[in-house]
Amino acid sequence: xxxxxxxxxxxxxxxxxxxxxxxxxxxxxxxxxxxxxxxxxxxxxxxxxxxxxxxxxxxxxxxxxxxxxxxxxxxxxxxxxxxxxxxxxxxxxxxxxxxxxxxxxxxxxxxxxxxxxxxxxxxxxxxxxxxxxxxxxxxxxxxxxxxxx
Amino acid sequence: xxxxxxxxxxxxxxxxxxxxxxxxxxxxxxxxxxxxxxxxxxxxxxxxxxxxxxxxxxxxxxxxxxxxxxxxxxxxxxxxxxxxxxxxxxxxxxxxxxxxxxxxxxxxxxxxxxxxxxxxxxxxxxxxxxxxxxxxxxxxxxxxxxxxxxxxxxxxxxxxxxxxxxxxxxxxxxxxxxxxxxxxxxxxxxxxxxxxxxxxxxxxxxxxxxxxxxxxxxxxxxxxxxxxxxxxxxxxxxxxxxxxxxxxxxxxxxxxxxxxxxxxxxxxxxxxxxxxxxxxxxxxxxxxxxxxxxxxxxxxxxxxxxxxxxxxxxxxxxxxxxxxxxxxxxxxxxxxxxxxxxxxxxxxxxxxxxxxxxxxxxxxxxxxxxxxxxxxxxxxxxxxxxxxxxxxxxxxxxxxxxxxxxxxxxxxxxxxxxxxxxxxxxxxxxxxxxxxxxxxxxxxxxxxxxxxxxxxxxxxxxxxxxxxxxxxxxxxxxxxxxxxxxxxxxxxxxxxxxxxxxxxxxxxxxxxxxxxxxxxxxxxxxxxxxxxx
Ligand SMILES: [Zn+2]
Ligand SMILES: [Zn+2]
Ligand SMILES: [Zn+2]
Ligand SMILES: [Zn+2]
Numbered sequence: 001x002x003x004x005x006x007x008x009x010x011x012x013x014x015x016x017x018x019x020x021x022x023x024x025x026x027x028x029x030x031x032x033x034x035x036x037x038x039x040x041x042x043x044x045x046x047x048x049x050x051x052x053x054x055x056x057x058x059x060x061x062x063x064x065x066x067x068x069x070x071x072x073x074x075x076x077x078x079x080x081x082x083x084x085x086x087x088x089x090x091x092x093x094x095x096x097x098x099x100x101x102x103x104x105x106x107x108x109x110x111x112x113x114x115x116x117x118x119x120x121x122x123x124x125x126x127x128x129x130x131x132x133x134x135x136x137x138x139x140x141x142x143x144x145x146x147x148x149x
Numbered sequence: 150x151x152x153x154x155x156x157x158x159x160x161x162x163x164x165x166x167x168x169x170x171x172x173x174x175x176x177x178x179x180x181x182x183x184x185x186x187x188x189x190x191x192x193x194x195x196x197x198x199x200x201x202x203x204x205x206x207x208x209x210x211x212x213x214x215x216x217x218x219x220x221x222x223x224x225x226x227x228x229x230x231x232x233x234x235x236x237x238x239x240x241x242x243x244x245x246x247x248x249x250x251x252x253x254x255x256x257x258x259x260x261x262x263x264x265x266x267x268x269x270x271x272x273x274x275x276x277x278x279x280x281x282x283x284x285x286x287x288x289x290x291x292x293x294x295x296x297x298x299x300x301x302x303x304x305x306x307x308x309x310x311x312x313x314x315x316x317x318x319x320x321x322x323x324x325x326x327x328x329x330x331x332x333x334x335x336x337x338x339x340x341x342x343x344x345x346x347x348x349x350x351x352x353x354x355x356x357x358x359x360x361x362x363x364x365x366x367x368x369x370x371x372x373x374x375x376x377x378x379x380x381x382x383x384x385x386x387x388x389x390x391x392x393x394x395x396x397x398x399x400x401x402x403x404x405x406x407x408x409x410x411x412x413x414x415x416x417x418x419x420x421x422x423x424x425x426x427x428x429x430x431x432x433x434x435x436x437x438x439x440x441x442x443x444x445x446x447x448x449x450x451x452x453x454x455x456x457x458x459x460x461x462x463x464x465x466x467x468x469x470x471x472x473x474x475x476x477x478x479x480x481x482x483x484x485x486x487x488x489x490x491x492x493x494x495x496x497x498x499x500x501x502x503x504x505x506x507x508x509x510x511x512x513x514x515x516x517x518x519x520x521x522x523x524x525x526x527x528x529x530x531x532x533x534x535x536x537x538x539x540x541x542x543x544x545x546x547x548x549x550x551x552x553x554x555x556x557x558x559x560x561x562x563x564x565x566x567x568x569x570x571x572x573x574x575x576x577x578x579x580x581x582x583x584x585x586x587x588x589x590x591x592x593x594x595x596x597x598x599x600x601x602x603x604x605x606x607x608x609x610x611x612x613x614x615x616x617x618x619x620x621x622x623x624x625x626x627x628x629x630x631x632x633x634x635x636x637x638x639x640x641x642x643x644x645x646x647x648x649x650x651x652x653x654x655x656x657x658x659x660x661x662x663x664x665x666x667x668x669x670x671x672x673x674x675x676x677x678x679x680x681x682x
Contacts, residue, residue, distance in 0.1 A: 004361065005361065005362055006360075006361050006362040006363075009362045010362075058543070059541070059542060059543050060468060060543035063384055063385065063388050063467065063543075064543075095391075095393040095394075096359075096360045096381075096393045097359045097360065097393040097394050
């Protein structure tokens with residue numbers, strides 16, 4: 001399958017002009033498939049953690065959004081057990097003018113600002129709303145346990 | 150200087166057409182270089198200040214958003230239409246381009262030295278014979294001596310307001326203080342090329358389409374003033390009706406069929422960057438083709454279609470909208486295949502989600518609805534078997550091999566072999582078992598092809614007399630009268646009208662003998678007759 005100029009350019013820019021705390025490297029044998037790492041934002045319960053994710057550009061990208069999933073376990077009201085992420089720009093609010101870089105930045109921002117009112121992981125959201133301090137503590141512990149190299 | 154820019158050197162001859170190039174940057178209304186250019190629905194551009202003010206629109210009630218109830222009378226003589234005020238928006242790309250050009254110009258002015266050229270404005274016919282107070286005296290054009298080569302000098306003259314939009318320019322040499330005349334020509338061309346390169350760089354900076362990251366091809370501007378390649382915008386519209394950049398609702402027919410391109414930008418890029426655009430077109434051809442060039446048949450996974458018979462489709466999925474558009478731009482053909490509902494392995498393909506045999510369809514009628522959906526009428530032109538498959542922009546593409554009937558002589562041999570063989574068997578069978586009906590297969594094999602067809606036609610006629618709903622006048626109007634004299638095609642017609650499941654009809658696609666098809670049809674008929682008994 002031919003790779004569009006857009007994907008080639010995006011990949012180049014991701015390598016040449018990297019975003020601090022984010023990396024996305026395409027597989028050699030499938031240039032639509034990226035290994036992603038996102039550093040937990042400072043002053044969040046994910047600080048110090050390095051979260052692995054996989055990102056895939058579907059065949060009709062950029063008409064449809066990239067598919068992305070966390071591989072590292074993470075305690076977050078908008079990320080479920082399978083690593084799926086509830087984020088509007090990955091769904092109905094996707095626009096072809098967005099790009100891999102902006103999506104990864106949005107996800108990093110989501111780590112810094114969990115939104116238990118729009119949950120994907122209901123139990124986590126519940127815990128978050130009932131006792132935010134305890135939930136944040138759990139998130140920290142999970143970061144310590146799963147996201148430290 | 151020239152050799153530093155090898156890619157640009159012969160890329161564009163635009164520096165030899167300074168008047169043409171500068172005109173593209175001039176407002177057709179005030180003749181000055183565009184200032185806050187507005188893109189009009191008719192495809193041209195004028196400065197914001199050159200637009201007459203909006204006025205309430207009368208006799209319009211739909212769509213009645215407030216901004217659509219204001220209209221602007223197009224100031225361009227070639228148009229003169231009433232444009233909805235909402236659709237006359239700042240042309241974001243053109244505006245950035247003009248800003249960059251002015252910036253470059255101010256930086257560039259200094260090192261040009263004493264390089265004079267005389268420019269004489271030659272008024273166009275209509276401008277020089279304008280009816281005014283000096284009716285008898287033809288108006289004269291301006292004359293200036295300006296520096297920096299022809300291109301810059303011409304642009305400068307437009308900036309000064311001394312070059313009317315329709316005027317031509319006559320250039321002549323003026324003795325420079327430090328250059329011989331023969332040096333001058335070389336020096337001026339260098340200046341022109343240098344300025345052209347700056348224009349090209351400015352254009353390159355602002356005319357990247359934010360959907361495909363290439364230089365805009367056939368730039369098309371939305372009502373919000375954002376510009377994309379026409380095909381990129383069309384593809385975006387397959388998915389949603391909002392501008393990818395500002396998310397404004399676009400209220401355009403998704404097809405963009407009657408929407409003019411951004412003529413200014415388009416001509417400008419054609420003139421400035423012909424090579425980039427040519428590369429782009431070539432790249433596009435490969436991009437729109439599957440990487441593997443033999444996967445050249447787009448495949449629509451949907452329903453059963455049959456040779457020579459019509460198929461009607463309602464296309465609403467974005468990927469199939471795209472596929473239909475590409476088909477319409479190409480040979481109008483695509484393959485129709487059915488879903489593989491049982492997940493059975495499909496020959497070498499393995500358990501694909503579609504069946505391996507299909508029908509090649511040719512689009513007869515493509516009716517595009519306002520929202521981008523479409524109704525397609527297509528006709529079967531042949532059968533195929535998929536050899537290999539891949540994906541292209543969300544839909545399946547395949548390498549297919551034609552499936553055709555055996556030659557007529559082979560067909561005749563088969564008929565002869567089958568009928569005579571089973572005839573002998575039948576004779577022996579009946580002699581031994583006079584009271585038992587012939588086994589079904591033997592009875593079927595012993596029938597000559599013409600008799601098979603007659604049997605089927607008798608059934609059709611009986612059913613029509615009995616007013617079977619599946620043979621109503623309406624159905625016959627769509628699929629035509631039965632091909633009563635064509636045993637090869639009759640089964641396809643019959644399968645189209647007969648209400649049995651598609652998997653059974655699918656067997657017809659795999660046949661390579663007329664007899665084989667008729668025999669399949671006959672088994673359907675006998676089953677129906679048995680059920681009715
Ligand atoms: Zn107009
Ligand atoms: Zn103007
Ligand atoms: Zn584009
Ligand atoms: Zn917009």
